[in-house]
Amino acid sequence: MSEFLFLYRGGESGRSSPEVAQQTIQKWMAWMKDMGAKGHLKDQGHPLDRTGKLVKGQKKVVTDGPFAETKDIVGGYTLIEARDLSQATEISLGCPIFEFGGSVEVRPIMQLSM
Amino acid sequence: MELEDHLFRREAGRITAALTRLFGMHNLAMAEDVVQDAFCRALEVWKFRGVPENPSAWLMATAKNRALDVLRRERTARTYAPELGRLLESEWTLVPTIQEVFSSAAIKDDELRMMFSCCHARLGEESQIALILHILCGFSVDEVAGAFVSGHAAMEKRITRAKKVLAESKRLFEIADAADFSAHLPAVQRALYLLFNEGYHGASTESAVRKELCQEAMRLTKILLAHPPGATPTTYALAALMHLHAVRLPGRTDGSGNLSTFYEQDRSKWDAQLVAEGQRLLNLAAFGPELSEYHVEAGIAAIHATAPSAENTDWRTIVSFYNMLMNIRPSPVVALNRAIAVAEMEGPESGLRELRAIEGRERLLSYPFYSAAFGELELRRGKRKAAREHFEAALLLARSPMERQFLQRRVDACKG
Numbered sequence: 001m002s003e004f005l006f007l008y009r010g011g012e013s014g015r016s017s018p019e020v021a022q023q024t025i026q027k028w029m030a031w032m033k034d035m036g037a038k039g040h041l042k043d044q045g046h047p048l049d050r051t052g053k054l055v056k057g058q059k060k061v062v063t064d065g066p067f068a069e070t071k072d073i074v075g076g077y078t079l080i081e082a083r084d085l086s087q088a089t090e091i092s093l094g095c096p097i098f099e100f101g102g103s104v105e106v107r108p109i110m111q112l113s114m
Numbered sequence: 115m116e117l118e119d120h121l122f123r124r125e126a127g128r129i130t131a132a133l134t135r136l137f138g139m140h141n142l143a144m145a146e147d148v149v150q151d152a153f154c155r156a157l158e159v160w161k162f163r164g165v166p167e168n169p170s171a172w173l174m175a176t177a178k179n180r181a182l183d184v185l186r187r188e189r190t191a192r193t194y195a196p197e198l199g200r201l202l203e204s205e206w207t208l209v210p211t212i213q214e215v216f217s218s219a220a221i222k223d224d225e226l227r228m229m230f231s232c233c234h235a236r237l238g239e240e241s242q243i244a245l246i247l248h249i250l251c252g253f254s255v256d257e258v259a260g261a262f263v264s265g266h267a268a269m270e271k272r273i274t275r276a277k278k279v280l281a282e283s284k285r286l287f288e289i290a291d292a293a294d295f296s297a298h299l300p301a302v303q304r305a306l307y308l309l310f311n312e313g314y315h316g317a318s319t320e321s322a323v324r325k326e327l328c329q330e331a332m333r334l335t336k337i338l339l340a341h342p343p344g345a346t347p348t349t350y351a352l353a354a355l356m357h358l359h360a361v362r363l364p365g366r367t368d369g370s371g372n373l374s375t376f377y378e379q380d381r382s383k384w385d386a387q388l389v390a391e392g393q394r395l396l397n398l399a400a401f402g403p404e405l406s407e408y409h410v411e412a413g414i415a416a417i418h419a420t421a422p423s424a425e426n427t428d429w430r431t432i433v434s435f436y437n438m439l440m441n442i443r444p445s446p447v448v449a450l451n452r453a454i455a456v457a458e459m460e461g462p463e464s465g466l467r468e469l470r471a472i473e474g475r476e477r478l479l480s481y482p483f484y485s486a487a488f489g490e491l492e493l494r495r496g497k498r499k500a501a502r503e504h505f506e507a508a509l510l511l512a513r514s515p516m517e518r519q520f521l522q523r524r525v526d527a528c529k530g
Contacts, residue, residue: 017254018122021153026117028161047158076162096161 003109004088006078010071011102027096045078123252129177131224138195140281152177230287233301241276242305251330350399351408357392358415389419407443429459446474462491482511502528
């Protein structure tokens, strides 16, 4: 088994009705639960706040926020376990984020083999 | 932790009502923004971390904190609720005031205040119901439009206009003034009745939507009953009527979601507990001299709900109830229902005579079930050709695919 990080971008539903918001949460919870039941969920992860600081370069210049477009900002992450990259990608297809035009980046965690 | 159905919608209504008491009616949009923020936050956090132990309290606390931020930031930029405004100005009184507004007893009253506010005398009945659904039941403009089978733009316009009328009053309706409360109670009862009817008879093709409208009307009526000055015999009668009608909801459509005639209904699907609750409420409605149209309608519904079959129904009493109803609130639709009951009691010829004699029947000409009633009675006295023509005329007036299918089956029944 290898570990993979899912990075979520975009997929904000904007001003959705309470009913739609509730349904969206229920879809996410069902997906997480399903991953957990199949033994793929290592850490369900956390959402990330939209604000923050960017520290850059040798001069350590500090600026406000991740400057990317809203749709490119990482909104959260999840750590999963899968056989290989293709299985991890397969798992990501069930993510409800796609209904709202978001994306999932699937990144293998490097193995620390000697 | 599973989320209760429609929890978000209902919490949205409650929190909006509480925030509006704090901010003032003229800042309704600000209250709606705070609610929106709280729900966005729930969406972001819960999808990763799951639903907290007490989701309602979580949402309420998040909205409360957000409201504090907004009030601190815009303390001097706006004027807030007239009766609370000064308490929000100083940090000393700000936090306790907000704590008080968000206490659960206060919020119950706020929902009631908002209900009365939405039934503003200057608003038409349709606007009142649209506002109730939008503000108090947390339906988006699109969802309200869906419930009324109206376009988004038209509904947006209606709701925006109605909100402007509310904003003029600055504050929520004050329920503590007994005389004012009693004077406005009939309008609220009427709006809840119409909301229920929209679900029961309405044009929306989705039975889930219609069931929700009925449930919301029942939920709001319960809030009205929980407030002693609101628990009048007429409100009890209204609640009884809703329960006794709701009994028939699951049977109104057959297994594949088609409308079924009253005669085809599978009475075993009727919920005995709802019938019992309806009758209990009807008993509570019977104290004092008040006799409203809801009393009479609940009386009719009670007879139907307890009759073993359509044939074994006390139609004579039902006709006498319809006569009463014609005295209290005459309308062509009531007269139509009365004519059908007369037909059950005396036979199709009498029914047809009554149908033709309905005063103001020109207002029923676009209503598919007026033609359909002629069709049923003609069919019953064996005049298949005439019956078929009436059902075909009704079919042209059908307002939804469900009605169309139902009437098509009646047309087909005339062929056999």
